[in-house]
Amino acid sequence: MNAEQVFGVSKSVIVRGALLIWLAVVYTALWGDLSVANILGGLAVGALIIFALPLPRMPVTGQLSLRALAELTVVSVYYAMESSFQIAWFAIRPAPPPVSGVLRVNLSTRSDLVMVLCTDLLNLIPGTMVLEIDRRRCVVYVHVLDVSSEAAVQRFYETTRRLDRLLVAAFERTVSR
Structure with a gap:
């Protein structure tokens, strides 16, 4: 298995997925109402942010402890x-x-x-x-x-x-x- 992959999925996909979930959680928390509409809205806004405003690649070496x-x-x-x-x-x-x-x-x-x-x-x-x-x-x-x-x-x-x-x-x- 390639060192850049975890469970057959690339690290960048895992990082983007985690970032999308985090942005949706923050969005939902800011609205103060845990509803399906807010979660879906948070996912949509998060996806827009991730793809419209991508973060620069940052070299990360080592392993998380x-x-x-x-x-x-x-x-x-x-x-x-x-x-x-x-x-x-x-x-x-x-x-x-x-x-x-x-x-x-x-x-x-x-x-x-x-x-x-x-x-x-x-x-x-x-x-x-x-x-x-x-x-x-x-x-x-x-x-x-x-x-x-x-x-x-x-x-x-x-x-x-x-x-x-x-x-x-x-x-x-x-x-x-």
Whole structure:
């Protein structure tokens, strides 16, 4: 069997099918009514988007690791919740606002896809916002809400290193032969 095929179907067909289903789910959720008409409408709009506005081909190497992806999901949700509580505490505590700053993060990835996923995850964590991406050097500059102590800065770097490591493990693992 060809490496580009899974169960006799090409990977591009599988990706387009998954994208079509995802777009239909989003369309139905935006309408807020689970009906046959909305599902069919979502499929029609999704098909129109896929064929009228095709995404550029992005080289993806390696193999998806479901274990690393599951761990990445759990860790990302934990970091988002922890940061939300931290921001809530900053809002109600009887002290001045924390010192914020911009930190440089060196990513270990060489994949554009993984770099985008990493910056998306960093943006989802409350109190952080990616300001600039240097694709050539695999560096992102992130505005961080709390850099008031060395411990807070180290926590941020540990968070980003863990997310980067899990993303690489989930999406960039090379296929062994």
